[in-house]
Amino acid sequence: MSGGLPPRDQLKLPLQRAVPTGAAGFVRSDCNAEAARVLDRWPDAAGQVMAICGPAGCGKSHLAAIWAERVGAVPLHGAEAALADPLELEHRPVLLDIAQDADDETLFHLINLAQAEGGALLLVSRPSPRQWSVQVPDLRSRLDSLRVVAMEPPDDLVLAAILRTRFAERSIAPGDGVIDYLVRRIDRSAAAAADIVTRLDAEHRPVTRVLARQVLEAADESGDLFD
Incomplete structure (x- = not known):
C-alpha cells in the first residue's frame, strides 16, 4: 500500500485539549518578570493606583x-468605564484596561475612589499614562506621579508559548522543531505569531519545518509579512 498517513503529531487534531487560560496560561519570563513580581504582592496598602504598560500582545491584559x-477587582474597559455604577466600585479594587480611552472625568473619579478603604486602581494601556492626552491639570499631575511598570515585547520563551497557544486554538499539532524555527524568524510580537499560524493553517497540510519555510518565504516575497 503506497502513501500512508502523516505521523499523528503532524495531523490537525479535532480533539486537541483545551488551551490553558488564567494563571495556568501565563508564561513568566524576563520580558514580564517585573510586572508579574509587582502584581503578585500589590496592592500592599489602601488607596493605591498603579499602571502597567507595554506593546500590543505583550501579555499585559492577561497578567x-x-x-x-486574585483580588476580586471589578473589570472595566476603556470608554465603557463611564457607564459603571460608582456604588459598585466603592471600597473595591478596580481594573481599567485600555485605560487611555477613558475620559478625563471617569479617570479622575476612579483615582479618587481608589483612595477609600479597600480601594485600588490598576490601569492597563499601551502607552504610559505620562503620554496620555488629558485636559484636566490636576489629572495630569496625578497621572504623571503614578507608579508605572513597563512590559517588554515577547522574548523567545513567551513567543514560543504564544505560538503554541495559536496552534492549539486551531487544533494544530506542529511537527518537531517548527516552533523553534518560527521563533528565530518572525517578528517578536503576538500579531506576527497569529499571522504566521493563520497562513500555515490555510495550507491545509501537516505543519512541518519545510512548510514553515515555504510559507515564510512566500510571505517575504509578497512583502506582507510582519517584520
Whole structure:
C-alpha cells in the first residue's frame, strides 16, 4: 500500500485539549518578570493606583486579569468605564484596561475612589499614562506621579508559548522543531505569531519545518509579512 498517513503529531487534531487560560496560561519570563513580581504582592496598602504598560500582545491584559481574579477587582474597559455604577466600585479594587480611552472625568473619579478603604486602581494601556492626552491639570499631575511598570515585547520563551497557544486554538499539532524555527524568524510580537499560524493553517497540510519555510518565504516575497 503506497502513501500512508502523516505521523499523528503532524495531523490537525479535532480533539486537541483545551488551551490553558488564567494563571495556568501565563508564561513568566524576563520580558514580564517585573510586572508579574509587582502584581503578585500589590496592592500592599489602601488607596493605591498603579499602571502597567507595554506593546500590543505583550501579555499585559492577561497578567492584569490574573491580578483581578486574585483580588476580586471589578473589570472595566476603556470608554465603557463611564457607564459603571460608582456604588459598585466603592471600597473595591478596580481594573481599567485600555485605560487611555477613558475620559478625563471617569479617570479622575476612579483615582479618587481608589483612595477609600479597600480601594485600588490598576490601569492597563499601551502607552504610559505620562503620554496620555488629558485636559484636566490636576489629572495630569496625578497621572504623571503614578507608579508605572513597563512590559517588554515577547522574548523567545513567551513567543514560543504564544505560538503554541495559536496552534492549539486551531487544533494544530506542529511537527518537531517548527516552533523553534518560527521563533528565530518572525517578528517578536503576538500579531506576527497569529499571522504566521493563520497562513500555515490555510495550507491545509501537516505543519512541518519545510512548510514553515515555504510559507515564510512566500510571505517575504509578497512583502506582507510582519517584520
